[in-house]
Amino acid sequence: MHSDAAAVNFQLNSHLSTLANIHKIYHTLNKLNLTEDIGQDDHQTGSLRSCSSSDCFNKVMPPRKKRRPASGDDLSAKKSRHDSVYRKYDSTRIKTEEEAFSSKRCLEWFYEYAGTDDVVGPEGMEKFCEDIGVEPENVVMLVLAWKLDAQNMGYFTLQEWLKGMTSLQCDTTEKLRNTLDYLRSFLNDSTNFKLIYRYAFDFARQSKYKVINKDQWCNVLEFSRTINLDLSNYDEDGAWPVLLDEFVEWYKDKQMS
Template identity: 35%
Template sequence: MRRATSKKLGQSNSVNSSPADLFRSASSKASSKESERIDSLFYSYANGSSGLIDPEGIETLCADMEVDHTDVRILMLAWKMKAEKQGYFTLDEWRRGLKAVRADTISKLKKSLVDLEKEVMRPSNLSDFYSYAFRYCLTEEKQKSIDIESICELLTLVLGSQFPSQVYLFVEYLKTQNDYKVINMDQWMGFFRFCNEISFPELSNYNPEHAWPLVLDNFVEWVREKQN
């Protein structure tokens, strides 16, 4: 009798479950499976000793996605993860990034890079990504600036496709001038503002009185001399 009663109660609970309850249950199971796959994927690239995906792991990941490790989309993926240390992904960062791009396999991750690039290039996100790219390259504790050679490479990588003329000339200027050995965040963000606000190559609306970093005043002067 007890067994029968128990069975009936079980049947009653099942029958009384609402569609919303059943959906939540199925969704929870699917989410749990997705999380398991994301974690499993992480450990397939992580260093067994450090528990992190290190530069070697990232190179293997890129090879599996058939993407060069210098591809800007890898930096975009790091931005999505909010990765803090260049060349390393923690499990939490990995989870955050892959859930955000809805990828739990290499195939899905590779496909997500196309949409990720479109997302980053929206004006509302580009400034944040550009700022992140600079911070991501500060590899030493208390480091505030980046050497000119690295800045030239980074500028070409993150902004070259959006503002090719400005980036090309600014890189040329940085490589030929002797006043600056490094670039700081204020100068870095100043160039981004310059690209978005100043008509180029006319430079007709550039006013040095408008609190531009001195490096940009010098750059504009250099461009005008070059034009003449």
């Protein structure tokens, strides 16, 4: 009995620490207010849009008289144009093959971490995180798990990997690295943030000791949205669950110590 009680207390303290981190993350995201400036390209290309392509061409290029080519010149010109078009097509084709998503390449990439299994486990996940340059506890890994619709924390099945990476159009480590900022951007959207937050609850439910229910989990989100980071506007007589009253008391004691 004593060991079970200690385990429950440990789990509760772990969840309280998580609540504190979620509270800080949410307010930090609001302070950062990351938005993309989409007006710059329009500003830069505005002068190009001020005239039609035919008008601009006529102003820049004066008319010139046609020259009747000699038979040798005509054959040479046709060959030159043909070679030029071929080189352009060949270059585009190679570039497209390299950039296009490949299911085969994605599958090979999966087995770099899964080995002979059809699932990436803890060891493979550790190497995967190292390769993409993020810590396993980084919030972007939660977003990635959400995009892959992973059902178990710390595991990616073959089906989850192929479906999720296809939707992200990632089949290499480099492509996923370049997608990390895109994944983080989901946290800046209130609707997606709520979906990711609720998804995280299913991960939390995998704990042996259930110390928080879904209603309490949703109350934590509302708490982090409405209560100041210093907890100055928290009303202890409000309709908050006991769990959050205990969290506020624990957090204030921790700040004072």
